[in-house]
Amino acid sequence: MSDSQKFPFIRAMSNMVQTQNDDRVAISGRSLPCHVVGVKGQIVTVQFDMLPDGTQYPQITIPIATFPYIRFPIQKGDKGVTVAADVSLRGISGLGTGIASNSFTASLTPLFFVPLSSAGWTAVDPDKIVLYGPTGAILKTADEKSSVTVEPGKITEKADAIHMEAKDIYLKGIIHLNGTIVQDADQMSGTTATLLGPLNVKDDVTAGEVSLLNHGHDVKNVQGGSSTITSQKPNGG
Structure with a gap:
């Protein structure tokens, strides 16, 4: 076979x-x-x-x-x-x-x-996206000219300009202003500022052309003795 x-x-x-x-x-x-x-x-x-x-x-x-x-x-x-x-x-x-x-x-x-996710992970708000790393997170542009870095106890923002717009902006804590402060008149309205003292100012303050530490007053109706009179507003002299 x-x-x-x-x-x-x-x-x-x-x-x-x-x-x-x-x-x-x-x-x-x-x-x-x-x-x-x-x-x-x-x-x-x-x-x-x-x-x-x-x-x-x-x-x-x-x-x-x-x-x-x-x-x-x-x-x-x-x-x-x-x-x-x-x-x-x-x-x-x-x-x-x-x-x-x-x-x-x-x-x-x-x-x-x-x-893969795990049932043993810590609970977070289920209605929000959560982003974090073991030591923080970085959000940046490809050219790295703008970035936001979140670290334990610290947030660092880097950019040529940072814009914040809101009806009310609340800052709580010690505020460090390490640079020139300017106001853009064409971008503003109702700019009267109110400060509740005490307010300590080191060095001079200039309002218009009038120096707080070195200015003169025009006085009228000068009288002798210990009379008190009201002077005119400060001038730049």
Whole structure:
């Protein structure tokens, strides 16, 4: 009896196709839980959180799912999941070279990292977006000419001009004014200022052309002795 009679051709072809499919699945990308063990910029090295099942799960270095406009402060220990693309991502992630193709790809090549939320996180206002990092946060323009940096106990704003507009602006605390103070007349109306003293002024104060420390008064109806008279308004003399 020939081999073809012992093992029918159709069955042999079916087995061959099944074997190829199994091989394809074996090398396809795997979406698995993992945690971060290394960080370099927006590239992470992750360790898979899988029970030993006869499969080796080595640490791999992969990109984070993000944009250049948002840089996540990923830390060691952060948990997430690997997500598999259909082809290699090494070219577009900078971890390799070349352009992706539909050729067979090793199972760990087309992966990227996506963080996952946890029920154990601290509670925040569910109606507000919350942005923070371990030591603060930075909001900046691409040219870095304008930025807002939030750090523990300190907020720093940097720009050529900072505009604040509101019906009422409240400042509470010691106010440090380390620069020239000016008013733009064409931008203002009802500019009378009211200060509740005491007010201490070091050095001179000039109103118009009149110096507080060095000015004269025009006096009329001068009388001798200890008489008290009312002088005219100060002049620049």
